Amino acid sequence: MKYLYIGLLAFLAGCSHSSDEWKPVGNMDLGEITPIGLTIQDGHFWISDGDHNQVVKVSLQGEILTTINDFERPMHLGNDGTAVYIPEYGSDNIVKLENGERTILTIPDSLDAPAGIDFYQQEIAIADFYNHRILFFDGKNWNSIGKEGKAAGEFYYPTDIHIGSDKIFVADAYNNRIQVFDKKGSSLQVIGTEDKINAATGIFATPDEIFITDFENDRVLSYDHEGVRKQIFTEGINKPTDILVEGDLLYIANYKGKNLLSFRK
Amino acid sequence: MKNIIIVFIAFLFTGITNPIYGQSKDVDQFTVQVEGLGCPFCAYGLEKKFKELKGIKKVKIEMETGMMNFEYPAKKALTIVQVEKQVEKAGYTPVAVSIQRGDGTVEAVDHKTKAVADGTDMQTLEFFVAGNCGMCQARIENTAMKMDGVQSAVWDKDSKLVTIKATAGVTQEMVEQAIAKSGHDTKTAKAEDTVYKALPGCCHYERVQ
Numbered sequence: 001m002k003y004l005y006i007g008l009l010a011f012l013a014g015c016s017h018s019s020d021e022w023k024p025v026g027n028m029d030l031g032e033i034t035p036i037g038l039t040i041q042d043g044h045f046w047i048s049d050g051d052h053n054q055v056v057k058v059s060l061q062g063e064i065l066t067t068i069n070d071f072e073r074p075m076h077l078g079n080d081g082t083a084v085y086i087p088e089y090g091s092d093n094i095v096k097l098e099n100g101e102r103t104i105l106t107i108p109d110s111l112d113a114p115a116g117i118d119f120y121q122q123e124i125a126i127a128d129f130y131n132h133r134i135l136f137f138d139g140k141n142w143n144s145i146g147k148e149g150k151a152a153g154e155f156y157y158p159t160d161i162h163i164g165s166d167k168i169f170v171a172d173a174y175n176n177r178i179q180v181f182d183k184k185g186s187s188l189q190v191i192g193t194e195d196k197i198n199a200a201t202g203i204f205a206t207p208d209e210i211f212i213t214d215f216e217n218d219r220v221l222s223y224d225h226e227g228v229r230k231q232i233f234t235e236g237i238n239k240p241t242d243i244l245v246e247g248d249l250l251y252i253a254n255y256k257g258k259n260l261l262s263f264r265k
Numbered sequence: 266m267k268n269i270i271i272v273f274i275a276f277l278f279t280g281i282t283n284p285i286y287g288q289s290k291d292v293d294q295f296t297v298q299v300e301g302l303g304c305p306f307c308a309y310g311l312e313k314k315f316k317e318l319k320g321i322k323k324v325k326i327e328m329e330t331g332m333m334n335f336e337y338p339a340k341k342a343l344t345i346v347q348v349e350k351q352v353e354k355a356g357y358t359p360v361a362v363s364i365q366r367g368d369g370t371v372e373a374v375d376h377k378t379k380a381v382a383d384g385t386d387m388q389t390l391e392f393f394v395a396g397n398c399g400m401c402q403a404r405i406e407n408t409a410m411k412m413d414g415v416q417s418a419v420w421d422k423d424s425k426l427v428t429i430k431a432t433a434g435v436t437q438e439m440v441e442q443a444i445a446k447s448g449h450d451t452k453t454a455k456a457e458d459t460v461y462k463a464l465p466g467c468c469h470y471e472r473v474q
Contacts, residue, residue, distance in 0.1 A: 051328040157466040174466030
């Protein structure tokens with residue numbers, strides 16, 4: 001009887017572990033598009049293709065709906081619910097794209113190769129790649145967070161950013177780690193340093209998990225908010241650049257694979 | 266009439282394919298093949314850095330092929346050596362450069378092609394070199410290939426081992442010193458801190474203690 005109990009407990013533990021894992025459910029071929037950034041707005045993917053200086057609107061089923069050209073190395077995209085925002089690495093501008101019209105987002109400071117942008121209510125955060133900092137608009141003022149360096153709170157080429165309800169998450173690319181800040185710019189956590197990440201390029205966070213793309217190692221890693229690693233994604237991953245969760249699906253953009261992978265728990 | 270049409274079509278065809286068609290004599294056209302453009306975040310930086318050069322125009326990099334093209338004022342007489350230094354300064358590795366001068370002359374260099382005379386005694390060297398990415402690979406291999414007597418160099422990103430085929434006169438110490446000078450530590454030769462720090466971000470490997 002005792003062994004039966006142990007066996008049952010082991011079985012239940014196994015079940016609860018596997019149900020918490022993301023499993024591959026789809027692979028969307030993007031043809032010649034080399035995706036860098038990914039956002040979902042109005043029920044469609046928007047994908048930046050840095051190599052070909054274009055931004056592409058794609059249905060959730062993978063049909064390419066619109067291709068917009070003549071960007072200067074578009075990077076990790078963001079949206080505020082009505083418009084898509086495109087950081088242009090080559091022009092040092094953030095382009096706002098709304099109903100086909102392009103305008104430049106006004107920022108009271110100069111950027112050097114903006115690589116990522118995110119929005120949360122009235123807040124805006126920008127990863128300022130060559131300036132090794134984050135610019136954060138708290139709804140009233142713009143603040144600069146961090147400087148070049150290796151210590152906690154410092155950056156070495158930040159490439160992507162995500163704003164949560166009370167925290168800011170940064171892909172600190174060539175420090176090979178995730179950094180977490182409060183909204184006053186204080187460093188809270190450094191995550192991923194034990195996992196030998198090689199170029200942390202894309203980031204996304206949910207209330208339960210933080211995801212980071214590990215570009216050179218062809219992996220995506222997920223952590224809980226305590227910084228404990230939960231899952232390593234390797235299947236089908238080929239130079240990943242961005243990641244997001246929408247509903248019950250997780251999407252990974254593969255730069256070299258030229259595709260979008262989807263996962264579900 | 267048929268001959269006229271053929272000549273006209275030939276003229277059009279020549280005009281479209283001839284690289285100097287429409288080229289101003291005041292402008293030199295440059296084509297640089299760069300290795301190690303695997304990481305887009307750094308590779309776009311090469312384009313950005315070149316755009317900062319005064320007078321440069323039409324800078325374009327094709328990521329798939331590693332080909333960079335640009336135009337530069339002919340009166341500045343930019344040389345192949347200067348172009349290679351600029352590419353290396355940005356942390357990248359030029360493997361071939363060609364210049365179509367405004368006056369129609371062509372200059373070119375290709376570091377990939379290297380012949381060794383038949384019957385030469387060859388040896389294989391294999392040793393550890395620290396590095397991270399495709400850009401590191403290009404730099405390590407190209408540094409070795411520039412040495413007299415080295416016929417081939419292949420660095421493996423996973424094992425961090427470089428395999429060199431070279432003539433008997435080339436010693437491992439010589440190759441290790443050259444590679445360290447380019448910014449990459451080996452087990453016996455260490456890169457200078459200033460050179461290491463000047464490497465692009467994605468190349469900042471864990472230093473050898």
